[in-house]
Amino acid sequence: MREQGIGASVRRKEDQRFLLGKGRYTGDINVAGQTHAYFLRSPHAHAVIEGIDTSAATAAPGVVAVLTGDDLAADGIGPLICGVTVTSDDGEPHRAPAHPALAQGKVNYVGDHVAVVIAETLTQAQDAAELVDVKYRPLPAVSSTGEAASEGQQQIHDVAPDNVCFNWPFGDKAANDEAFASAHRISSIELTNNRMVTNPMEPRAALGEYNSGTEEITLHMTTQNPHVHRLVLAAFNQLAPEHKLRVVGPDVGGGFGAKIFVYAEELVVGWACRKVNRPVKWTGDRSEAFMADAHGRDHVSRAEMALDENGRFLAMRVQTTANLGAYLSTFSTMVPSYLYAFLLAGQYATPLIYSEVKAVFTNTAPVDASRGAGRPEATYLLERLVDVCAADMDLDPAEIRRRNFIPKDAFPYQTPVVQCYDSGDYEAALDQAMELADYAGFAARAEEARSRGKLRGIGFSSYVEACGIAPSAAVGQLGGGVGLWESAQVRFNPTGNVQVFTGTHSHGQGHETTFAQLVCDQLGVPFENIEVIHGDTARTQFGMGTYGSRSLAVGGVAIAKACDKLIAKGRKIAAHAMEAAEGDIEFADGNYTVAGTDKSMNIAEVAFTAYVPHNYPEGVEPGFDENAFFDPMNFSFPAGTHICEVEVDPDTGVVEIADYTAVDDFGKLVNPMIVEGQVHGGIVHGIGQALLEGCRYDSDGQLVTASFMDYAMPRADNAPDFRVGYAPTDPPHNPLGVKGCGEAGAIGAPPAVINAIANAIGARHVEMPATPETVWRACQSAA
């Protein structure tokens, strides 16, 4: 292992600028002549707009323009699209209502975009926005996931009767019913998966610049996938032709999914800068993030498991209602369908799984992918159900999992729900987690806690996820509108240093470090001589961006393939220079050596030769710069077991996370320090969902949790230090042997926490977020 190569916990390259306060986030960028945009948003959850009078606002001091949906429509911009088709049970595609970037005649959720005011200063824009006179005729609102499709509810969109976007059954219902009919026992659970506000710490922002000479729009924005943004904005929203649109995601302060999507604000900023022929800047605040970022989760489900007399799973059936909000966000339809139902097997060899997903519209913010996206919902439902099965069968929660695990010699394992798991050793992770968590000592700890008046519980969660999002063919078959390969370009400069261009985007993941480690390891170039460049459509070739824990598993492999090409080309150049046969040239540690001799040439010298080809092999192109694309054969399947211990104060219902152990299979670790950081962050995100976070709308569709004052984000005192271990297996489809790691914690943690609480207080189920009152009430009923 090189000191800064694969497997080393190298300090991050990106940290110096962040620690010096020299990061460059979208909000930090100002340009000459810049104006400021402020969005006027709907205060109503559901209303007809009977008129908008912008005259007073337009005349207000400093106002450059006040633009509405009519202006947008007149210019042929938009509407916003959803890129994944789900076929409903009637054989028709999912119902897709029009999604204008600025309202046209109707608003459908609190925070919906009504108009944009552009002024010389932000306060002038805000002042003027108060002068826009909007006549609303409020309509009844639909805000409940479970009741959205019930009879008598207000219909939100003409195209979607009963507010249903799609009904999507999956699996062999008849065979499933048969298995249930002959089961020894049926265990069931009903639960909600609480709605989350993704809340990366940097709110969304955009800065649009238009050059009337080149007719090019440059859009700096908070994006996880600049090329995807450019593609959609160009091809579907008619903002500008792709070659006249540059999207730059500079430093981005976290994403977790919320910055994947094409939102109204960024589109409007891009359009408005051309319309007013001035740069336009919009910096969202946290209130706007709460109202108008795509939210996550929000399911209501019922699940049943058919068991034999030994506690083996015979069949599972699931009914889920998923809230998609008022409009379809960019990838929304995929989340409660393909990313959810195809993960319902979990780690278990359940032979039959049947699911029905009903996706509904409500007068709430659009719901889309949020850290884990579909997989946390599937895992939570399944892992809660497994604990209920264990209780019903009077089995230890570890034992029932063990009995039903897919055995390690069964890989590749074809699940009944499309996914074919490539590698795994679930029992190894469980064993290691139980050891690290000292499961054997739990009874004594619980006893000691009882002496202090506390109820101590332990909970397991054995999860598997499909990430490394790709492969393109599979995504295409499922109705996805894009390919999901990744690109890379590795360029030697004549002086021997290296620039790596990746189509992924780093917004906290540390790609500038991890990818440099890959290249350092493979090419033998000193770590400090490698620069990773991402996030600018003008600098990097087309790439798909970062989400679904795909950057290393897909993007990293593309980089490795580009390095392979460089090494191969260098071999020809070195052979020529050293007057040896190409077949006699060996490459290791950055040096080309003539086998069996001490003749060697460093790759930097080869690069120089390639740029100054005075003594050069015939037929070889000059230059030392290679491209590669990688489209994997399968998803990546990280898995693991998390064990949580909680202490409940029965007098108040307060839950303390007393201990937490995570043992994960991420394949090979490139930078263990960074991986562990991802694990920590994911776990706390999951603890947030389990204990603290719950986005709530009231029955009028008003957002009740509209700020950090009411929406509880996890803080430093909400969690302890974690025990982290790894039980890696080698994924055969991944040339680097890596799996994704960014979402695992958020997937594994919620059921581990809730299972621990249920165990502590002797309840069958406790809903998330398990707030003190929720737990206190559960304690009352359990007592």
Added chain:
Amino acid sequence: MYSFSYHRPASVAEAADLIANAADGKLVAGGQTLLPTMKHRLASPSDVIDLGAIAELGGIVVNGNIVTIGAMTPHAEVAASGEVQEAIPALAALAGNIGDPAVRNRGTIGGSIANNDPAADYPAAVIALGATVRTNRREIAGEDFFTGMFETALEEDEIIVAVDFPRPEAAAYMKFENPASRYAIVGVFIARTAVGARAAITGATDCAHRAHQLEEALANDFSPAALDDFQAPVDRMNADIHASAEYRAHLVRVMAQRAVAACA
């Protein structure tokens, strides 16, 4: 934020003059509540009179059995004060658990009690300890100071100068925090004094108030067990997404018992 005129007087008299002559003036102490409110355009004062430069409003003095805290003393200073820690440790602890460290460096006792947020901590201490609020015009008994949600006995242009806290025999404040805002969902302040138990509750209802029923229950038996059967009136309790009225009523008892235990 709407625009306003900013003033930074150097004396209480000057501040009183400014507020009296402003069309719609607002005094600002630490600004930790007023500024967020103004940022959201929920307040639009014509004039903001910053009390931050008035030296006579700061400082902590212990004189015999009276702890005097100047109105502009930040929470952090109260929390860190050796004199307060020695005289009324519960008060120092309360101040040290308001908001977060950066908020405590700016937020002041005068600002907190003048604002009288129904979930604020200081009002419970002012009432339970039988403190006296001194203004530029008069002295107001702590118990009479808090008159309703965000309402106090202060006149429009009256300025709090200091709060005098008599030293109790023992005291404790137990706060059940809102996990998001970290304000009190329920806070109970209990003091054991020469003339008996005194108690105040914040967070639970629309305004911090003295809890006579708690005091009566503790009158003959100052112990947690004396409150075993205590029932706070559910119909007076606040209810919101964080806690129902029933749960708040329950928490009043639990927090009160814990406060009594901590007085031991």
Added chain:
Amino acid sequence: MKIDLTVNGQAASGEVEARTLLVDFLREQLRLTGTHVGCDTSQCGACVVMVDGKSVKSCTMLAAMADGCDLTTIEGLANGAELHPMQQAFMDNHGLQCGFCTPGMVMSGLDIVNRHGRELDAATVRRELNGNICRCTGYQNIVKSIREGARAMGD
């Protein structure tokens, strides 16, 4: 109105509106964009700076209130490229991911050291960080960074 203050050891002045927030003055006029804004309810702590040696949420202070004050922002800690021990500890312990909350975390870390000294237990640091929100790290490495940074500050 005109304000004069000291920022990172240098005299600074500017013409501000009464309603200008300190954080906007720092970011927009002094172009010190290391101080961030992550919320509008004074909770996330991305905007924490030192005012006269004490941590303050610069989104909840008027620029006018800082007239005459001595400020330190994240840009004022390092000696050129040489990181302050607290900054170095964040790098060494992977105490940051996206970097957005980081300036506030570092400043709050320094404030904790000022008040609690250089030997900090984890529980103290966790409690004292309750005015700073991070979505990336899960806090464990931030706590570790602050504890190690505190120790290193005496070296």
